[in-house]
Every structure is written in C-alpha cells, then in structure tokens.
Amino acid sequence: MKIVVLIKQVPDTADERTLDAATGWLNRDAGDNIVDEINERALEVALRVKDGDKSTEVVVLAMGPDEAAKAIRKALSMGADSGIHILDDALAGADATRTAAVLAAALRDTGADVIVAGNESTDGRGGVVPAMVAEHLNLPLVGSLTTLELAPGKVSGERQGESGTLSISAGLPAVVTVTERTAEARFPNFKGILTAKRKPVTTLSLAELEVPATPAHAVIVSHNERPPRVAGTKIVDEGNAGTLLAEYLVENRLV
Amino acid sequence: MENLTEEQQAVVEMVRDFAATALAPHAVQWDEDKYFPMDVLAEAGALGMGGIYVGEEHGGSGLSRTDAVLIFEELAAADPSIAAYISIHNMVAWMVDAFGTDTQRAAWLPGLTAMTELGSYCLTEPGVGSDAGALSTRAVRDGDHYVINGTKQFISGAGSSAWYIVMARTQDTGSHGITAIMVPDGTPGLSFGAEEKKMGWRSQPTRQVVLEDVRVPATNRLGGEGDGFMIAMKGLNGGRVNIGACSLGGGRTAFQKSVAYLKERQAFGGPLIKQQHLLFELADMDTELETARTMLLRAADALENGAPDTVKLCAMAKRVATDAGFHVANQALQLHGGYGYLAEYGLEKIVRDLRVHQILEGSNEIMRLIVGRLAVED
Ligand SMILES: Cc1cc2nc3c(=O)[nH]c(=O)nc-3n(C[C@H](O)[C@H](O)[C@H](O)COP(=O)(O)OP(=O)(O)OC[C@H]3O[C@@H](n4cnc5c(N)ncnc54)[C@H](O)[C@@H]3O)c2cc1C
Numbered sequence: 308m309k310i311v312v313l314i315k316q317v318p319d320t321a322d323e324r325t326l327d328a329a330t331g332w333l334n335r336d337a338g339d340n341i342v343d344e345i346n347e348r349a350l351e352v353a354l355r356v357k358d359g360d361k362s363t364e365v366v367v368l369a370m371g372p373d374e375a376a377k378a379i380r381k382a383l384s385m386g387a388d389s390g391i392h393i394l395d396d397a398l399a400g401a402d403a404t405r406t407a408a409v410l411a412a413a414l415r416d417t418g419a420d421v422i423v424a425g426n427e428s429t430d431g432r433g434g435v436v437p438a439m440v441a442e443h444l445n446l447p448l449v450g451s452l453t454t455l456e457l458a459p460g461k462v463s464g465e466r467q468g469e470s471g472t473l474s475i476s477a478g479l480p481a482v483v484t485v486t487e488r489t490a491e492a493r494f495p496n497f498k499g500i501l502t503a504k505r506k507p508v509t510t511l512s513l514a515e516l517e518v519p520a521t522p523a524h525a526v527i528v529s530h531n532e533r534p535p536r537v538a539g540t541k542i543v544d545e546g547n548a549g550t551l552l553a554e555y556l557v558e559n560r561l562v
Numbered sequence: 563m564e565n566l567t568e569e570q571q572a573v574v575e576m577v578r579d580f581a582a583t584a585l586a587p588h589a590v591q592w593d594e595d596k597y598f599p600m601d602v603l604a605e606a607g608a609l610g611m612g613g614i615y616v617g618e619e620h621g622g623s624g625l626s627r628t629d630a631v632l633i634f635e636e637l638a639a640a641d642p643s644i645a646a647y648i649s650i651h652n653m654v655a656w657m658v659d660a661f662g663t664d665t666q667r668a669a670w671l672p673g674l675t676a677m678t679e680l681g682s683y684c685l686t687e688p689g690v691g692s693d694a695g696a697l698s699t700r701a702v703r704d705g706d707h708y709v710i711n712g713t714k715q716f717i718s719g720a721g722s723s724a725w726y727i728v729m730a731r732t733q734d735t736g737s738h739g740i741t742a743i744m745v746p747d748g749t750p751g752l753s754f755g756a757e758e759k760k761m762g763w764r765s766q767p768t769r770q771v772v773l774e775d776v777r778v779p780a781t782n783r784l785g786g787e788g789d790g791f792m793i794a795m796k797g798l799n800g801g802r803v804n805i806g807a808c809s810l811g812g813g814r815t816a817f818q819k820s821v822a823y824l825k826e827r828q829a830f831g832g833p834l835i836k837q838q839h840l841l842f843e844l845a846d847m848d849t850e851l852e853t854a855r856t857m858l859l860r861a862a863d864a865l866e867n868g869a870p871d872t873v874k875l876c877a878m879a880k881r882v883a884t885d886a887g888f889h890v891a892n893q894a895l896q897l898h899g900g901y902g903y904l905a906e907y908g909l910e911k912i913v914r915d916l917r918v919h920q921i922l923e924g925s926n927e928i929m930r931l932i933v934g935r936l937a938v939e940d
Contacts, residue, residue, distance in 0.1 A: 384572060494580050497610030497623040500572045 308459060309364045310353040311417050312387065313410065313424040313437070314346040316371050316378040320429055331527035332400070333430065335372075342378040345425025347385070347492035349485050352423055354386045354493065356457050364388050366417060370398060370409055376508070384495035384503035391417075395513040402525035407439030412516040414444060419480060421462060426451045426484040441482035449477045453488040570632060573625070577633050580609060581640035589641035592765035593911050596757070598722055599644070599765070600680070606648060607677025611637075614652050615800070616659040620671035627800060627862035631807040635855075638811025642915035645811060647766040649804035650718050654681030654727055657742070657797045661785040670725065670744065679724035683801075684714040684771050685794050691715075692928050694729070695737030695791055699773065701730035703780065708732075708743055710751075710776040716922070720769035721754040723747060728773065729790045740790035744782045751776040762914030799872060801923045802880035803861050809887025809919045810854050812912045816894035817847050819909060823898055840897065847890045854883035874936045881929040884919040891916050 318324045322338030342350075350367065357363040367382040369375045370393040379390035393413055401409065414422060422444075427434030441448035449455075452475075455464030462483055463476035495503075542551045556562045566574065584602050592599060606612065614630045616622025625633075630652070637645035655674040658681075659667060673679030690696050699712025710730050720726070726745040733739030745752060755770030785793050821844060824835040834840055861879035864872040891912045895902035902909045920926045 380568075381572070384576075494576050494609055495572070496608065497573060497576075497614075497625060498618075500569055500576065501624075503572075504569070 308356065308360070308362075308420045308457070309366065309418055310356060310457070311366045311368055311414060311419040311422045312346065312350045312353050312382070313422065313440075314350065314367050314369045314378055314382055315343045315425075315428050315430075316340045316369065316375045317343040317428055317430040320344075324430070326530055331530035335374075340374055340377070342381050343425060343428050343430070344492070345427070345429060345485070345487055347382075348487060348489045349423045349425050350382055350385060350387065351490050351492040352455060352457070352483075352485055355490070357386065366391060366419070368410065368413060368417075369393070370401075370406060370413075372399070379508055380503050381495065383506045383508075384499040385493060386495075386499060387506075389506055390508040392508055392510045393512075393516070394510050397513055400525050403433045403435050404439065405521065405524065407436045408443060408521075409513070409516060409518050410436070411440045411443030412518045413511060414440065415517075420460075421457060421479050422446075422482045424482070424484045426486050437482050437484045444480075444482070447477045447481045449475055449481050449483045452483060452485050455483065455485065455489070457483075566632070570629060573629060574632050574636055576609070577611075577636040578639075580606070581637050581645075585637065585644055586640035589644070589765070590905060590908050590911060592641070593643065593915075594764075594905065596764050596767075598647075598767055600722060602644070603648070603651075603677045603680065606637075607675065610675075611648055612651060612677035613655040613659065613671065613675030616652075616655050616671060616675055620659070620667050621675035622655070622659060622671065623675075627803065627866045628859060630800070630804055631810075631858050631862045634804045634807035635811040635814065638808035639815045640811075641765070642808050642812035642912060642919075643763045643765045645808045646763065646805060646915070646919070647718060648677075649801065649808055650683055651677065651681050652804065653797045653801040654683050654725065656800060657683075657727060657784065657793055658744070660796070661742070661789070661793050666744075666781075666784070673724065680719050680722055681725045681727065682717050682719040682723040682771070683794075683797065684717050684720075684726050684728045686715050686717070688713055688715045688770075692925055694794070695740070697729060697731060697740065699728065699730045701728075701732050701741055701743055703732070704777070706780050707777045708741075708780055708783070710743065710745065710773045710778070712773050714771040714773070716758070716768055717771045718763075718766060718768055720771050721757070721767050726752070726771060727784065728771075729794050730773075732787050732790075735788070737791040738788050740794070741787045742784040742790035742793045743778060744784060745773070745776060745778055746782075749776050749778060760918075762911070762916070762918055764914075798923055799876045800865060802876045802929075803858055803865060805919050805923050806854065806858050806861075806880045806883030806887075809884045809916050810851060810858060811887075812916045813847075813851050813854070813887035813890035816891040816909060816912050817844070817851060819907075820844060820847070820894040820897045823901075827899075834897075843893060843897065847893055850886040850890055854879075854886040857882045874933055877924070877929040877932040880923065881926045881933075884916070885926060888913070888916045888920055 319339040319341045325334045325337050327334045353365045365387045366389050367387045368391045424437040438448050451466050452464035453467050460479050466473045542548050610623035613622035614625050618624040658670050685694050687697050701708040701710045724747050728743050728745050729740050732741040751774040753772045758768045827834045857879040861875040864875045895909050901907050
C-alpha cells in the first residue's frame with residue numbers, strides 16, 4: 308500500500324503566537340516552527356500500517372517555505388520513506404483553495420492508495436483543505452476519524468459526533484483525516500534521525516505542477532489585537548443559579 | 563547552542579521531548595516510591611539510548627561521545643537519577659563492544675543496546691573503593707570455567723540487571739592481575755544484598771552483589787586475563803564525562819527553575835530578581851554551568867579522537883562538572899527559600915541526586931590525584 312501523509316509546518320503551540328502588527332500575517336519567525344502535532348498523528352497512522360506490513364510505502368507531502376524541509380526531515384526520521392516538498396515563492400500567502408489545488412496537483416501522480424491528513428491544522432484551523440483535495444482528485448473524504456483501520460482496498464473507522472459515534476468505511480483510494488484522539492506519534496529513534504538525510508526528497512516548483520494559474524490570493528482586510536482578558540461573569544447562587552447559568556449559556560450561544 | 567549539526571539538533575530535540583514526557587512528570591514520584599522504571603528504560607533503549615556510542619552492527623547507535631554528552635544533559639534535565647543509570651548501562655555496553663569478541667558482541671549487545679537486558683558495572687568492594695586496583699574478589703580457572711568468589715559493594719542496577727561485568731582477581735599482581743568477566747543473572751551462587759537506603763538516586767537500586775562459587779564459562783571473559791583493570795578504567799573515562807553531563811543537566815534545570823522563581827517571587831516591594839545580589843548569584847551559577855559544558859565537550863572530543871590527554875581531560879571535566887552541578891543545585895535550593903526544601907518543588911531531589919556524582923566513578927579527590935600525578939610526571 309502507498310500512503311501519502313500531508314504535513315504542515317506550524318508555529319509551536321508552546322510558544323506565544325503573534326500576528327505581525329503591520330501586515331496582519333502570522334509572525335512565523337517569532338517562535339519555533341514544528342510539524343503540526345495533528346500531522347504527526349496522521350503519520351503515526353501510516354507508520355503503524357508500515358510496522359505491520361513492511362512493503363507499505365509512506366510518503367510525506369508538504370507545501371511551504373524552505374523551512375518546511377525541516378518538518379519533512381522530522382517525518383522521515385520517524386519512519387516515512389520519502390518526501391515531496393512544494394516550494395515556490397509564488398505560493399506565499401496561498402489560501403485554502405489555492406493550497407488544496409496545489410496539493411492535489413502534486414498528489415495526482417503519486418499513485419497513492421490513501422492520503423492521510425489531520426482534520427484541521429493548529430494554526431489556521433480551517434479544516435477544509437483535505438476535503439478540497441478530495442474534491443479535486445474525485446476521491447471520497449473519510450473525515451475526522453478518531454480510530455481507523457487501513458486494510459488493502461478499504462479504510463474503516465469511527466467518527467465521534469455530538470449525538471453519537473458513526474462507523475464509516477470507504478473503498479480506496481480515499482482521503483482520510485484524523486483527529487487528535489488517534490494514537491500519539493512515536494519519537495524518532497537515533498537511527499531514524501541519522502538516516503533521514505539519506506532518504507529522497509523531491510522538490511517541486513509551481514511550474515512543475517499542473518495548477519491553473521490564478522490571480523486569486525488571500526488578503527488581510529483588517530486585524531485586531533486580542534483584547535486583554537477581562538474578569539469572568541460570576542453568578543451568585545440565591546436559589547436560582549441554575550436558571551441564571553442556563554440563561555447565560557444560551558445568551559452567549561455557548562450551548 | 564554551539565555549532566550543533568542538524569542531526570545533533572534533531573537528537574537533542576528528540577531526547578528532550580522523550581525526557582519531558584516519559585521522565586520529568588514521574589521523577590519526583592519515582593524517587594519517593596523508590597521505583598525503578600524498567601519499562602521506560604526499554605523505551606529509551608528502543609530509541610537508541612542503550613548503546614549510544616556502541617557500533618551499529620549489533621544494535622548500537624554509533625553516535626559520538628559529544629552526542630552522548632548532549633543526550634545525558636537532556637535526560638538529566640528531567641531526572642538525574644534515571645539519566646545516571648542509563649550512563650552506567652552505556653558504559654557496560656561500550657565495554658562489551660570495545661573489548662568483546664565478535665561472538666560475545668553478537669550474543670550480548672542486542673539485549674543491552676535495546677535495554678531489554680540491563681548491565682551493571684561491578685568494581686567496588688566493601689573494603690576497596692578508590693583503591694580499586696587492590697580488589698580481592700577472586701576468579702579461579704577450573705577447566706573451561708572460572709569460579710568466582712567475593713562481594714561487590716554499591717552496585718547500581720544490581721538485582722534488576724541481566725548482566726554483571728565483574729572485575730575479579732586472577733593473579734596477585736596488583737592492578738595487572740584483574741580480569742573482567744561477564745556474569746549473567748540467574749547463575750547459581752550469584753545473589754544480591756538488600757536495597758541500600760540512600761540520600762539520592764532513589765529511583766534506581768544500589769545493592770551488594772555477592773558471588774559464592776559462581777561458575778561461568780571462560781568464554782565469558784572480556785579481553786585477556788589481567789586486562790580487567792585497564793578495561794574498567796577505559797570504561798570509566800567515558801563514564802566520567804557522561805556522569806558530568808548528568809550533573810550539567812540537573813544543574814541546568816535547577817538554574818532555570820531559579821530564574822523563573824526569582825522573577826515571580828515578590829518581596830521587599832518587587833520581584834526578588836531586583837535584588838542585585840541574587841542576580842549575581844544567578845550569573846555565577848550560569849557561568850559555572852557553561853564552564854562545565856565547555857570542559858565536558860572538550861573531554862568528549864578528546865575521547866572521540868583518542869587524544870593523548872584524554873585521561874586528564876576526562877578527570878578534569880568530571881570534577882568541574884559534578885562540582886558545578888551540585889553547587890548550582892544547592893544554590894538553587896537556597897534561592898527558593900523554604901519551598902526549595904519541599905519535595906514537591908523537585909529541587910531538593912536534584913541536590914540529593916547530584917551529590918553522589920562527586921563521589922562515584924572515581925571521587926573528586928581521585929580526579930585531583932589523577933590530574934596532579936599527570937601534571938608532575940616526567
Ligand atoms: C549510589 C552509589 C552507586 C554506586 N555505583 C557503583 C557501581 O555501579 N559500580 C561500582 O563499582 N561502584 C559503584 N559505587 C561505588 C563508588 O564508585 C565508590 O563509592 C567510590 O569509588 C569511592 O569509594 P569508597 O566509597 O570506597 O570510598 P574510599 O575509597 O574509602 O574513600 C573515602 C574518602 O577518601 C577519599 N580518598 C580515598 N583515597 C584517597 C587518596 N588517595 N587521596 C585523597 N583522597 C582519597 C575519597 O575521595 C573519599 O572522599 C557507587 C557508590 C554509590 C554511593
């Protein structure tokens with residue numbers, strides 16, 4: 308089986324994440340950039356298949372600046388076989404639509420049996436790219452799985468909903484996304500770290516991909532600083548706290 | 563940090579992540595419960611930490627001595643006691659790799675490097691510590707076997723280890739009459755004393771190893787007859803650098819905790835960090851740690867390249883780093899006031915753990931003896 312895992316480099320959630328005051332874009336130099344944890348879990352899913360069947364091929368695909376090479380190397384050190392890095396200055400500021408079109412173009416020739424991604428990134432949290440990729444490739448999307456099993460020709464798993472648990476399955480090829488409730492990712496071992504450099508990484512520019520040219524790109528219309536924290540609302544129980552609490556939650560659309 | 567390669571950065575990052583999730587959250591509890599986490603050691607082994615500078619052929623990681631310093635610093639930043647045990651285990655694995663025959667390496671290294679089988683280093687005896695060349699445990703050749711009798715004292719990991727590398731006397735010719743023999747756990751006549759109650763290193767067992775007519779095949783001998791003391795000392799060169807790195811890691815955590823605490827603790831109308839005396843104290847602690855790091859990396863480099871002054875640099879680095887680590891930790895405790903003395907804050911444990919680094923793997927007096935003798939020899 309050939310599994311392609313989509314990985315994205317994001318600012319470490321352990322650091323303070325800030326927007327550039329002038330442009331409103333995310334300040335990527337402020338802290339460490341790491342492989343998004345949710346992608347590491349997606350990778351873990353693929354690596355477990357490989358643990359069970361050594362003939363499994365795991366490829367990681369990342370679109371991002373030079374530094375994304377580091378995220379690819381981390382994935383290779385964990386056990387992926389090869390990487391694809393889509394690197395092009397023209398992609399700076401690409402929005403979800405453009406990103407999905409580019410990823411799909413790169414995926415088209417990989418011959419992947421299954422494409423695994425996180426359900427949403429920890430920075431943008433759009434959660435739409437995998438679905439768009441599936442649409443571009445005309446593949447089923449099996450989204451937001453909390454458990455899953457990949458067998459030849461078939462993916463099955465569970466999705467936790469507000470009203471219950473859905474058991475879903477689809478034939479392969481398919482695009483699968485996982486939530487942070489799937490298994491925690493492994494640490495790379497020393498051997499993995501030392502051999503990562505010898506594994507192949509293909510770098511692709513936009514010119515090498517068949518993506519329709521588009522003048523469309525994301526713009527920041529306006530941005531604000533996060534307001535300082537204010538003291539919370541205190542409800543004093545005078546026998547009617549339950550009602551007040553319920554009203555508060557309804558009023559603030561919290562339920 | 564100083565000119566680390568990309569691989570070294572990745573190694574440090576992984577070990578830091580591992581230590582932060584697998585060791586740090588449990589360190590205080592393991593210490594209190596005197597619990598030796600062998601399952602976690604096996605996890606560390608799976609990541610390559612059981613034979614850090616053992617060749618790759620039989621499961622080692624093939625990393626350098628400098629890498630080992632970086633690794634032990636990170637492990638000890640989370641838990642000096644577990645880090646130090648891993649360092650002793652690595653010393654044993656390296657001795658097998660460096661002095662074992664191909665057959666011995668193929669038989670013993672896979673389990674040792676995976677840390678599914680732990681190793682203990684048995685040199686000290688109840689009557690001899692610093693003067694190890696005078697040890698009295700005896701191995702007598704009997705056909706294809708050695709029969710070993712004697713008692714080893716203060717043996718780290720004893721009772722839990724699968725392999726005991728025993729330095730025993732085969733001839734009455736002082737340090738030249740000592741032979742290193744691998745004794746597997748379960749050999750009839752091999753037994754262990756009670757777990758010692760100790761000031762620190764409580765999450766790893768220290769016991770006597772008692773050998774009564776222990777028969778092992780002569781093929782368990784590491785190196786030639788009479789090579790045992792040389793093998794034991796060569797192992798210790800690396801052991802000293804690694805234990806120094808463990809002191810550096812523990813000291814670093816104590817220092818970082820102090821910086822955070824002094825910024826936060828309010829007294830005399832502001833954070834304590836505003837007291838210049840305390841700021842100077844931090845400056846000295848940081849300087850001591852960086853001095854130690856510099857010495858350790860230099861000694862590791864000498865070891866890696868077989869430099870002629872290796873023994874001297876390892877001894878110097880061991881003394882500087884273990885003194886620095888303990889001093890910084892003790893000072894950090896002082897800076898935390900009464901809270902430093904409480905187990906909950908994790909500081910007093912670091913002080914207790916690092917204290918023994920000044921005593922073992924050659925006490926710091928013996929380090930001076932080595933350096934002094936080398937300085938005046940013709
Ligand atoms: C927790 C713990 C774990 C240990 N683990 C191991 C282990 O796994 N394997 C192992 O083999 N050993 C182990 N040891 C033993 C350790 O290496 C010895 O305790 C150490 O070498 C000192 O020996 P000693 O205790 O016999 O002290 P002694 O040699 O009796 O020394 C007593 C004091 O005199 C000083 N001294 C001795 N000779 C001189 C001299 N010539 N000049 C100046 N000062 C001198 C010493 O520095 C020390 O301060 C461990 C010890 C402890 C406490």
